[in-house]
Amino acid sequence: MHYRRLGAIQEDLFSGKITAEQLVASYLLRIQEKKHLNAFLEVFEEEALEAARALDERIRKKESIGKLAGMVIGIKDNIAYKMHAVSASSKILQNYISVYSSTAVNRLLAEDAIIIGRLNCDEFAMGSSNENSAYGPVLNPVDETRVPGGSSGGSAAAVAADLCLAALGSDTGGSIRQPAAFCGIVGLKPTYGRISRYGLIAYGSSFDQIGPFAHTTEDIALLLEIMAGKDALDATSSSKPVPLKSDCLKELPPSRFAVLDVVLKSESIQPEVKKNFLSLIEKLKSAGHTVEPVHFPYLDYLVPTYYILSTAEASSNLSRYDGIHYGYRSPQATDLESTYKKSRSEGFGKEVKRRIMLGTFVLSAGYYDAYYSKAQQVRLILRNATDEIFKQADFILTPSTPGTAFEFGQKSNDPVVMYLEDIFTVQANLVGVPGISVPTGKDEHGLPIGMQLMAPMFAEASLLQAATLVQNLCK
Secondary structure (H helix, E strand, C coil), rough: CCCCCCCHHHHHHHHCCCCCCHHHHHHHHHHHCCCCHHCCCECCCCHHHHHHHHHHHHHCCCCCCCCCCCCCCEECCCCCCCCEEEECHHHHHHCCCCCCCCCHHHHHHHHCEEEEEECCCCHHHHHCCCCCCCCCCCCCCCCEEECCCCHHHHHHHHHHHHCCEEEEECCCCCCCCCHHHHCEEEEEEEECCCCCCCCCCCCCCCEEEEEEEEECHHHHHHHHHHHECCCCCCCCCCCCCCCCHHHHHCCCCCCEEEEEEEHHCCCCCHHHHHHHHHHHHHHHHCCEEEEECCCCCCCHHHHHHHHHHHHHHHHHHHHHCCCCCCCCCCCCCCHHHHHHHHHHHHCCCHHHHHHHHHHHHCCCCHHHHHHHHHHHHHHHHHHHHHHHHHCCCCCCEECCCCCCCCCCCCCCCHHHHHHHHHHHCCHHHHHCCCCCEEEEEEEECCCCEEEECCCCCCHHHHHHHHHHHHHCCCC
């Protein structure tokens, strides 16, 4: 029982060909078979079967059914679900049970989605390979010797391995789009403020966005329609009208795609990724669209600006994990100071500590103006430059990542090399625009290649139309 789209599940569900209970049971069996991938930190087995039986009963009685009936979904371990553990894959939140659900989760449940478990990720969503989880790395189901990408590696791997139909991740600098590219599925980072962040464990509050993973743009569009919209519990959530799934799946009219000149000239892109990129440009032109290079002199500033600002926000956000309020407390602590020091140094992993220290440094009295203030000014320049591109183009097209999935340990010893994995994705988070990664082919090792599309703020409807076109052109 391998489904790749909700429409096919619902056809079989409503015609009586399958039951929701059988569907959930088949996913549970596959989760068990693929346990070694380490995608799930916890499976809500009984609860998911119970929800499925209740759905079957309502279908039998011909009662009203939600739009997501039959969608079995996993959630990243930094998204709160009431009365369930949530740890951000960190020892410091070991055994913590959430007392409330995130708005995104509540909206999914209201439409009859079945949540099957919580998914492994880089600790506090910090990483590009899922090697930073306190619970061990996730394996890429396409090639188990390679990383699935990060930080939402468990979410991408679970969808790619058919352990659930869709999954939720979070994207601070590429954490949905990069693993989607590495695992050969579709991943959307919506516009900042499009989906409520209430119930998402914060990493960088001015960057973070919850977003979906799925095999098809059709399911991504439906999940966006259901989760997006104003939320009184999140002051940064937008009240702009939410695009309907039907708007997102219309045919894309002739459009203008911008490609950054610096990407076309870049030597650091894997040759097969470059070839795939150039091939897609030709396919778009043949389909009647315009593709033109645009000058963008700021590519080298994206990653440094992102890491100064996001680590500053992380150092502030993570100060609440102190061994006093909740979560891990060191058994070696003897007084207040040692409680703070030992709990934080034992509870946080290496990468999280590195980013907290970086962030604390750039916010410190002597360096605030030199680093943090300067990075905020650069962020404004980047936003204006991106807006200028969107005055002459409908979309920006880049590879999602410079290369395909790399082997475990290959980049983890050099943080700078690892941070450069996000070179094409951080722009969307820095300026707040939506971005999506779509699978467009494979390299000579059979590893998936993903291409990224970005659109102006709140233009998800046309972004998904373009993503559908790209997915169809590359089939």
